[in-house]
Amino acid sequence: xxxxxxxxxxxxxxxxNLQRDVEMINNSAADWFHIDIMDGVFxxxxxxxxxxxxDIVKHANxxxxxxxxIVNPDRYIKTFADLxxxxxxxxxxxxxxxxxxxxxxxxxxxxxxxxxxxxxxxxLLEDIINxxxxxxxxxxxxxxxxxxxxxxxYKKIIQLRxxxxxxxxxxxxxxxxxxxxxxxxxxxxxxADVLVAGSFVxxxxxxxxxxxxxxxxxxx
Ligand code: DX5
Ligand code: ZN
Numbered sequence: 001x002x003x004x005x006x007x008x009x010x011x012x013x014x015x016x017n018l019q020r021d022v023e024m025i026n027n028s029a030a031d032w033f034h035i036d037i038m039d040g041v042f043x044x045x046x047x048x049x050x051x052x053x054x055d056i057v058k059h060a061n062x063x064x065x066x067x068x069x070i071v072n073p074d075r076y077i078k079t080f081a082d083l084x085x086x087x088x089x090x091x092x093x094x095x096x097x098x099x100x101x102x103x104x105x106x107x108x109x110x111x112x113x114x115x116x117x118x119x120x121x122x123x124l125l126e127d128i129i130n131x132x133x134x135x136x137x138x139x140x141x142x143x144x145x146x147x148x149x150x151x152x153x154y155k156k157i158i159q160l161r162x163x164x165x166x167x168x169x170x171x172x173x174x175x176x177x178x179x180x181x182x183x184x185x186x187x188x189x190x191x192a193d194v195l196v197a198g199s200f201v202x203x204x205x206x207x208x209x210x211x212x213x214x215x216x217x218x219x220x
């Protein structure tokens with residue numbers, strides 16, 4: 001079975017102790033750093049931008065998985081490559097020429113991801129699935145950490161897995177929003193490869209231990 005991964009979302013970290021939280025992830029069982037960039041236009045919230053990402057990358061020793069919740073992401077592809085992003089995910093709903101955007105991301109040496117909002121059908125990805133390295137299925141409406149998981153996500157994972165198999169694609173499936181130890185196993189069983197977890201990790205009393213527990217749950 002393919003490797004299953006946990007990607008803690010830095011959005012839920014303590015920004016006044018960011019280096020401490022980055023080191024915690026470095027020394028934990030986590031696989032990736034999930035970085036949420038919000039512009040206050042595509043989503044009704046603003047997170048953080050380039051200077052913060054630059055300083056995270058300076059200390060991080062794992063894959064940098066950047067989730068852009070911004071309009072016109074094409075404007076910033078080179079910037080995020082230069083900052084050290086390994087995976088750059090754009091929103092389906094924010095791209096008029098998604099194929100072109102994905103090629104531009106790959107041309108900068110990054111893996112190309114597409115995120116879909118809860119209302120967006122996975123069937124819309126059928127014709128482009130072979131160009132996508134990662135699909136991020138949003139299991140909450142993007143914009144905020146700490147929201148409740150939307151149950152329709154399981155159905156979407158199963159449908160997307162069928163599309164990937166049918167097209168012989170290598171695309172991996174990431175789930176973002178409301179992930180906890182309660183739904184982690186069910187998400188993996190439905191066909192997910194990567195689980196993003198923000199509040200569940202950082203609001204726990206021992207975040208590194210919580211990451212370890214999530215890893216153990218999804219490895220079974
Ligand atoms: C939501 C972000 C998520 C968020 C997840 O817009 O894309 O990555 O940080 O946070 P939790 O795990 O708290 O739902
Ligand atoms: Zn995210």
